[in-house]
Amino acid sequence: MKIKKIVWIVFFALLISLGAVALYMMQHIRGLEENIVVKQDEMLLTVPAGTGRVAMEQLLIKNNLLNEGDYFQVLLKVKPELSQFKAGTYRLTKGMTLRDVLLLIKSGKEAQFSIRFIEGSRLKDWQAIFEQAPQLTAIAHTMDSDKLRQEIGIKPEISNLEGWFAPDTYHYTAGTTDVAILKRAYQQMEKTLEEEWIKRDSDLPYKSAYEMLIMASIIEKETGIDAERTKVASVFVNRLKTNMRLQTDPTVIYGLGDKYRGTIYRSDLNGYTPYNTYQIDGLPPTPIAMPSVASIRAAAHPADTRYFYFVADGTGGHKFSTTLNEHNKAVAQYRRLQQR
DSSP states (O other): OHHHHHHHHHHHHHHHHHHHHHHHHHHHHHHHHHOBOOOSSEEEEEEOTTOOHHHHHHHHHHTTSSOTTOOHHHHHHHOGGGOOOOOEEEEEETTOBHHHHHHHHHHTOOOOEEEEOOTTOOHHHHHHHHHHOTTOBOOGGGSOHHHHHHHHTOOTTOOOOTTOSOOSEEEEOTTOBHHHHHHHHHHHHHHHHHHHHHTSOTTOOOSSHHHHHHHHHHHHHHOOOHHHHHHHHHHHHHHHHTTOOOOOHHHHHHHHGGGOOSOOOHHHHHSOOTTOTTTSSSSOSSOSSOOOHHHHHHHHSOOOOOOOEEEEOSSSSEEEESSHHHHHHHHHHHHHHHHO
16 A cells, blocks of 8 residues: 555656646747847848758757757647748848747748839949849849840840830849849830820821830930920920921930030030931930830820920929020020029
8 A cells, every 4th residue: 555655646746747847848938939039120031942940940040039959849849830931031020029930931921122213214224223232133134135035025126125114113022033123114114105005196206106115215304394294295296297306415315325424515416326316317216214104195195285395494394485486585594594
């Protein structure tokens, strides 16, 4: 009897000890799960494809989100819903617990980055922005022009890429390539141009949607004021219809390329480039910038005016004129304002 009693005492003591250990373990696991691990305002955590439990533990330790010796593997066994890891780059914010981090990784909601291309920017401007964009993989510069056009999906007949990408803000995840963004921008521009070409006014002097795109790019460079776009469009449309040269400075600047240093000289206006609309008839051969939707619509639906001229009015807008005499007076007034 005594032996039996002793056995029971030992059994209950062991049971109590195991219970105490289990309670301690559960409390420790709960504390580990709810421990705030992100102390800084923001950090990025990249989970490689194929990351398993052991690799995840090492990744968290490496990024100071977990300590050596923590019962991480036990946590994952107790809470299996936290052990589903999806590859990607995640944005962690201050105050997140270990549970928060693991649930974010489980969700697959990767960090979003954005890149902004403004209206009127040129392709070379985009290339510079791509090089500075965070977490973006730049590969376009490694491709020849034929390969790049093929990857983007550009039609074979399009030889010059200027103007063919819609200026906008594009969101992307880490590892996205610049080519992928260019493809989205091209598809957006192609869709917009096709839609506006179908809806265009019937009496426009354009032979193709591409000529309308060229016109839109000129409008974009001439004014950033929405209320003026259709008036600017009307000036150039009226000139095309009467076989007047466009004589627009932005095309001259584009044709000068790196030779342009901020001032247009008389020699620039008199010199020939395919883009110098003081020297060539009609439109330049390609767009000179990436136009906005507003400028494309203005090119498709110019105002009904008799304007043939415009000049800056000194307040950020333009003075529009019907005759050369009116225009010369507006130019003289603008020059007086500049001399004040």
